[in-house]
Amino acid sequence: MNVNFLSFSANNMPAFRQVGEKQLPNPVLCMAWSPKRDLIALANTTGEVLLHRLASFHRVWSLPPSEYTGKKITALAWRPDGKILAFSLGDTKQVVLCGVEKAEILHMFPVQSPVTCMNWMEVMEESSVLSSFYTSEDESKLFLPKLPTLPKSYSTTSKIFSEEKSDEILNLLGEVRLNVLVLGGDGGNVELYAYGMYKIATLDGVSGTCRSLSLSSDLKSLSVITEVKSADSSADICYVQLDTGLLSDCLPELTRMARKFTHISTLMQYLHLSLTCMCEAWEDILLQMDHRLTKFVQEKNTSTQVQDEFLELLLWGQSSPELQALLMNQLTVKGLKKLGQSIESSYSSIQKLVISHLQSGSEALLYHLSEVRGMSLWKQKFEPLGLDSGAIDGAITAVGSFSLKANELLQVIDKSMKNFKAFFRWLYVAMLRMCDEHVPPELNKMTQKDIAFVADFLSEHFSENEELFNRKGKYFNVERVGQYLKDEDEDLVSPPNTKGNQWLRFLQESTHLKESPLLFPSYPQKSLHFVKRMMENVIEHCLQKPAEVIGKSVKQAVFLPLYAISEKPENTPRLFELPSLWNDKKNKMHCVVFCMPDISPCKLYLLQKGTDPNRHIPNSFMSVDLSLYHDNADDDGAAAQSHCAYSCLDARFYDDQMLTVVLQGSEEHNSRRILAQLSLASSLSCDAEFVLEPSMRLDQQCSTIPCQTLVLGNQWREMENMKAEFVAVNGIRKVACVLSANFRHIRVFEMDVEDEDDEGVDSLNVSAQDGLATTITSQGPVEESEGEAREQEGEAVQNTEEQLESEEAL
Structure with missing residues (x-):
């Protein structure tokens, strides 16, 4: 040696x-x-x-x-x-x-x-197919608008990101290689x-x-x-x-699939953070009216319904001593004004988040899933990697249902804002009269149409519900938006009233459209959180199948x-x-x-x-x-x-x-x-x-x-x-x-x-x-x-x- x-x-x-x-x-x-x-x-x-x-x-x-x-x-x-x-x-x-x-x-x-x-x-492996793919521009940028920046005013996102930038989430892909x-x-x-x-x-x-x-x-x-x-x-x-060897043999297809699925993963995270911001925008103060009315029912000695007492105040301007004590001592004029401002601010914030974030993210998610479905139909290239068109169809349907539920929430917010504005305007004037204060002339005018609108609101929202009291500890559900944001498996307490909807009646009477895969199910009894979790589970199953197939190879x-x-x-x-x-x-x-x-x-x-x-x-x-x-x-x-x-x-x-x-x-x-x-x-x-x-x-x-x-x-x-x-x-x-x-x-x-x-x-x-x-x-x-x-x-x-x-x- x-x-x-x-x-x-x-x-x-x-x-x-x-x-x-x-x-x-x-x-x-x-x-x-x-x-x-x-x-x-x-x-x-x-x-x-x-x-x-x-x-x-x-x-x-x-x-x-x-x-x-x-x-x-x-x-x-x-x-x-x-x-x-x-x-x-x-x-x-x-x-x-x-x-x-x-x-x-x-x-x-x-x-x-x-x-x-x-x-x-x-x-580091190079091929002509990959080279053209590396130099090509991401077409999604041509068809999809840029996702709005996540709000900075909510604490949960700041706990996850030091700066709430949606670009930081979507730029995780880095280079195309x-x-x-x-x-x-x-x-x-x-x-x-x-x-x-x-x-x-x-x-x-x-x-x-x-x-x-x-x-x-x-x-x-x-x-x-x-x-x-x-x-x-x-x-x-x-x-x-x-x-x-399967990864090497299918490298161009693997790269395309991975890019799309990573886009989908980042969009799911974006939707999750957007919904988290919506939950933080909703405030507990909005339940104050429900709790006050429940306490009023438990303490009053008369057998009169709450909605009847409010309707009597609306039509005749007279109120019972119990109702007057509720309004003047517990709710107060100042508290009513603050509650109205909180509802308007909270609903506006949630409405903006739904329109700018949830809808934009859902559209981008549908776009990328549709492209993945097109890839799955090329069975010679992508079937060995485990792309299943059936699972992807289920994911597209789940995203469509989530979009429908988001639109349903927008309608509930819009209707609630109109109802609460009319109700609080009338109740504010009534309480000013109870305490013999001056009523501004612009608030004193109330047409017959306004009276009918408030009467309908009282009839629908101020009826006592014994079943709700057993479940939630309250008799009333005046505030209808928060139930959509609760992360619970229970059905909605007050689902939207679809009676008289001509489109739904047409679908129910149509034999061919009732089971059509082109129509997304709406789940009218479920909350937005429930539909989102269902969507995440379906997409997660869709994303996991290629990993299982490639792993077995x-x-x-x-x-x-x-x-x-x-x-x-x-x-x-x-x-x-x-x-x-x-x-x-x-x-x-x-x-x-x-x-x-x-x-x-x-x-x-x-x-x-x-x-x-x-x-x-x-x-x-x-x-x-x-x-x-x-x-x-x-x-x-x-x-x-x-x-x-x-x-x-x-x-x-x-x-x-x-x-x-x-x-x-x-x-x-x-x-x-x-x-x-x-x-x-x-x-x-x-x-x-x-x-x-x-x-x-x-x-x-x-x-x-x-x-x-x-x-x-x-x-x-x-x-x-x-x-x-x-x-x-x-x-x-x-x-x-x-x-x-x-x-x-x-x-x-x-x-x-x-x-x-x-x-x-x-x-x-x-x-x-x-x-x-x-x-x-x-x-x-x-x-x-x-x-x-x-x-x-x-x-x-x-x-x-x-x-x-x-x-x-x-």
Whole structure:
């Protein structure tokens, strides 16, 4: 075996330029570099997500946990364009999409099981069909008006979005090119989300807990590292390759379907927020009249009906002492005026939201569902993906019913506003006369038609209802709009009166139109909330079917047990642990790097597997010997060599040809830590053959795996005064972030240069900020003074801990 020498003499200048160092107050759970900018995202044990820039590791913003998200972050992933950050929450089983520029939550969706790892990949496969699709304009913008901005005056939307912009919701799609967010969880649950929003596949056949995963850029296969529990206290680390050929074969159709379904998902969220704003626009004060009348019935001694007493006041101007006490003492002239203003304001707000938001969103939803239905009729192209025209027809019908119910609510609002205006105008004048106050001349005039209108209103709304009292605790339902906004399964207390409607009578008498699929059912007894939930369930079923069909098409192509591990303490974060997966887009290979510390602690293992399972490519296995030789000098100046066996603490793929590793020396050499770059070109080009025995684990036949000696050259740097253990890298930006064993001490390096002097970090700030967008540097919502104070406190604690660790080592 050839031995390569590595000199550690003091004259060697350290490789890589250190541009930042920080002591963090809370331990870091996971970290990931942005694929496009010099930004790194961190998640700590408090559930906080932080974004730091390269220069001096300066913080841009932080997103604290909230009751709407959760506190236990389990994984991080960047969208390939670097504009959205996804993170998963184990305590609430949710995935959150966060805007990078303003630290705002853009979208959230639930998952079946807690996510343990995630990967966000952009499809790089090109075709003539896709190229024309990428360059074509979204035709929906030509036919559909722009959706109005969500109101800013309601609290619920502000809890979800820091700025209530409908554009932020609909711009989640990003670029036209397809990108897929892959989530792996407990029990082998794997889910694929197009554009990070629409689920295109659900996989249940993977055994064990997912530790790492990578979807190939050509969509031909998905590689997964799983941890399979054994009967004893140990577990097996296994490599699984899944054949996702259907996604690759139907890539143009999949992209079109995913774009449409993601539009549909965002529109459903838009309708949900619009209805939430409507519910907040409706005020509890509108029920004041119902409660006052119910109390009046319970306390009065006469057997006269309430509507009769009001009609007597209307026709003869006379009222009973009980009614006069109700009007003057409980309702009061001032209270009546305030109630009238509240009803008018609330109804106007709800009416505007229905017209501008619900109707616009429903029209856009019908448009996109109709296009999806057209796609489903092209069975040769879209039937393999699970598009069912019958399910889509049901979704279109459900949206039509929702639109009808919204129009019905508009009619109820319009009628109620006219009724209440006439009623309050008359009652206001009557109460002024009771207290002998002056009545304005413009209010004193009341025609016979106005009297008949108020009489009809009293007859319809002021009749006592015993059944309503048993259900709601009140006898009256004067206010008819709120029943449409209640999120309850019960029927409407006062459904609209359709008696005499010529159109309904015509439909009931027509044999052919009664069952026509062109007519949407109206559900006159149900509320708007009920119809909306029914619509959401139907559309959700329509969206889930392709995910089930595509998921069943995915088959296991390779199952390779790698090695066994002993049970580790639960407080050890698994997010940093090896193995690590890499998608080599250029050579269309999946690469895996791992260690087997129980079998051969001084070796690093590399595995390469072709992304296309249908092409027979031999498995490429290689091990790298981490034994190095030091150049030392004795007292007489004579050169001497000493052997040091290193173990690999962490290893990450820097790019297709380079591996970034953190090495630890033996105790004889003070357990020194090294950050190094390892070239894979020579290691993976070895001609030695390795014949895998499928009936045995890889660690049981590791002695036959070809081995090469570590070659570092000058691409290494000793981590002085730091127990370096984990690393995150970005070969595109040429940066690395090293994390200590206590998860709080961080150093950041530029990897393509060498330090020439020790001028300090400040002189490097300008060059380090070149890759950072101006919008991000200027829009950090976090108060830096508070953040720096917390970090300084953490530094003091950390310095004390490091001093104790040094004393223990001595």
